[in-house]
Amino acid sequence: MSSSPTSPTAATDPDWWRTAVVYQVYPRSFADSNGDGIGDLGGLLSRLPYLAELGVDAIWLSPFYPSPLADGGYDISDYRDVDPRLGTLADFDRIVTTAHGLGIKIIVDIVPNHTSDQHPWFREALASPVGSPARDRYIFRDGTGPDGATPPANWVSHFGGPAWERTDDGQWYCHLFAKEQPDLNWENPQVRQYFKDTLRFWADRGVDGFRIDVAHSLAKDLSHPLRDQPNLDRSLPLDGTDPLYDREEVHTIYQEWREVFNEYDPPRMAVAETWSPANERTYLYARPTELGQVFDFSLLKSEWGADRFRAVIDQAIAGHAGTGGGLTWVLSSHDVPRHASRLALPEGTDPDEWLNTDGRHPVLDAHLGLDRARAATLMMLALPGSPYLYQGEELGLPEVPDIAHEALQDPVWERTGHALKGRDGARVPLPWTRTGTSFGFGDDGAWLPQPPAFGELSVEAQDGVEGSTLEMYRQALRLRRNHPGLRGSDFAWTEAPSQCLSFDRGPGFRCVVNLSDICVPLPDDAQVLMASNRLADGQLPPNHTAWLTIP
Ligand code: TEU
Numbered sequence: 334m335s336s337s338p339t340s341p342t343a344a345t346d347p348d349w350w351r352t353a354v355v356y357q358v359y360p361r362s363f364a365d366s367n368g369d370g371i372g373d374l375g376g377l378l379s380r381l382p383y384l385a386e387l388g389v390d391a392i393w394l395s396p397f398y399p400s401p402l403a404d405g406g407y408d409i410s411d412y413r414d415v416d417p418r419l420g421t422l423a424d425f426d427r428i429v430t431t432a433h434g435l436g437i438k439i440i441v442d443i444v445p446n447h448t449s450d451q452h453p454w455f456r457e458a459l460a461s462p463v464g465s466p467a468r469d470r471y472i473f474r475d476g477t478g479p480d481g482a483t484p485p486a487n488w489v490s491h492f493g494g495p496a497w498e499r500t501d502d503g504q505w506y507c508h509l510f511a512k513e514q515p516d517l518n519w520e521n522p523q524v525r526q527y528f529k530d531t532l533r534f535w536a537d538r539g540v541d542g543f544r545i546d547v548a549h550s551l552a553k554d555l556s557h558p559l560r561d562q563p564n565l566d567r568s569l570p571l572d573g574t575d576p577l578y579d580r581e582e583v584h585t586i587y588q589e590w591r592e593v594f595n596e597y598d599p600p601r602m603a604v605a606e607t608w609s610p611a612n613e614r615t616y617l618y619a620r621p622t623e624l625g626q627v628f629d630f631s632l633l634k635s636e637w638g639a640d641r642f643r644a645v646i647d648q649a650i651a652g653h654a655g656t657g658g659g660l661t662w663v664l665s666s667h668d669v670p671r672h673a674s675r676l677a678l679p680e681g682t683d684p685d686e687w688l689n690t691d692g693r694h695p696v697l698d699a700h701l702g703l704d705r706a707r708a709a710t711l712m713m714l715a716l717p718g719s720p721y722l723y724q725g726e727e728l729g730l731p732e733v734p735d736i737a738h739e740a741l742q743d744p745v746w747e748r749t750g751h752a753l754k755g756r757d758g759a760r761v762p763l764p765w766t767r768t769g770t771s772f773g774f775g776d777d778g779a780w781l782p783q784p785p786a787f788g789e790l791s792v793e794a795q796d797g798v799e800g801s802t803l804e805m806y807r808q809a810l811r812l813r814r815n816h817p818g819l820r821g822s823d824f825a826w827t828e829a830p831s832q833c834l835s836f837d838r839g840p841g842f843r844c845v846v847n848l849s850d851i852c853v854p855l856p857d858d859a860q861v862l863m864a865s866n867r868l869a870d871g872q873l874p875p876n877h878t879a880w881l882t883i884p
């Protein structure tokens with residue numbers, strides 16, 4: 334395997350993240366180095382050459398910190414260490430050094446909305462009296478109604494049920510996620526200091542950037558009495574005044590963090606995660622005085638369709654214009670059904686309902702899903718800005734919808750009273766080889782069961798195979814890095830056949846996406862650089878994308 338040489342400018346360019354291809358690693362599901370069934374840092378270290386050959390610019394690591402795993406590691410009991418099941422700080426340092434040697438940046442996940450209930454601060458809070466400074470780091474309140482037996486407010490958890498849990502002494506604490514994830518009080522100066530020092534801890538170890546979990550929920554209106562909010566952000570029009578989501582004050586936190594990022598050369602980058610429906614406020618997180626980037630999940634939330642994709646792209650580009658922030662694109666993550674399955678769902682199908690049938694209704698056309706996934710990916714990789722890839726999408730992995738109920742790990746399953754299966758189907762450990770227990774993920778089993786079909790989707794099965802999804806990703810990332818027409822931020826729609834999209838980037842580069850159900854001709858004077866699949870007599874088949882050189 335050969336790695337791409339690091340160009341000296343790329344290594345020091347302070348704006349590297351504006352165009353970077355970032356690959357999300359969910360560490361427990363990536364590669365297992367010691368056969369205990371759990372992916373770990375040793376596994377990742379051994380696969381860094383694979384990621385270099387794939388051609389990614391950066392790796393975002395989902396949490397690898399010590400965690401009781403109430404929410405797959407997003408419940409952190411120590412923000413400045415590595416979970417012993419995953420390795421040590423020395424292993425982490427080796428990853429940073431090795432990745433940098435291969436020209437790959439490292440981004441770590443920061444989870445500032447909540448800690449684990451096993452974090453020393455929360456244990457101290459529980460052991461301390463009502464009204465104590467230890468409790469003030471979290472959101473403790475008396476209940477209402479007789480004996481205070483009703484929660485202090487009608488806030489709801491993202492994972493189902495109320496956002497409040499009662500403690501032994503009768504007070505309640507707020508948790509917007511699982512009850513093992515108590516929300517921090519961001520009006521507390523110690524909380525603010527702790528996270529700035531945590532950012533420095535990892536920046537000092539050489540990390541290049543941060544992904545900020547639930548970035549829009551840190552600032553809450555905690556004035557007495559607590560305001561009503563019985564809805565989740567997903568269904569709300571947000572204008573900066575909601576008691577829980579996307580409050581105007583949250584931006585002062587990121588302005589303070591920017592000062593920390595700028596203590597380093599090059600300044601550390603950051604990307605905000607916010608699930609609120611994208612509107613003009615979403616892009617404020619990406620201002621250069623704050624985080625620089627915010628995930629744009631509109632593509633990930635969009636169903637297949639030329640008008641839909643076009644509207645999403647227009648909104649993102651227009652939304653960033655004037656803010657100075659960097660564009661991002663996402664099709665898959667550890668939180669949603671993989672796009673190779675999602676894009677095969679019939680119009681209007683709720684992916685959660687499909688999951689609830691264990692993937693039986695409707696039965697998906699896997700071929701169609703893969704075609705569309707590849708076409709959507711190739712479109713995304715041609716857009717200006719920074720695409721975020723999720724591990725395994727380069728293999729065309731589908732969602733695993735039929736994990737046995739007993740094997741499910743996502744807290745969503747229990748907290749919703751089995752109404753939602755949750756996110757495990759996107760977190761099944763990767764197949765590296767055709768055969769073997771756990772398909773080369775490790776020497777033994779895997780913490781979530783892998784379906785038999787994973788063998789033929791493994792890296793081994795696709796490596797060097799012309800037309801494989803893996804080779805398509807490799808080729809696209811190589812071209813993206815080297816084609817002058819894909820640098821810069823130029824973008825212009827061009828005329829396209831019905832239900833197709835066509836856009837030009839820099840000099841001589843055009844991308845055409847066929848979202849119709851008939852073959853369409855390509856422009857006469859175009860030369861095909863690559864396509865998401867084979868052309869049909871020089872025409873672009875339905876559910877395909879082509880990259881073209883035009884005179
Ligand atoms: O996700 C934030 C979030 O709002 C999710 O609950 C999202 O709505 C849901 O996953 C969709 O089903 C982040 C992390 O990405 C997620 O993995 C964590 O569980 C969550 O924060 C809590 O830290």
Ligand code: CA
Pocket residue numbers: 365366367368369370371372373418
């Ligand atoms: Ca392991």
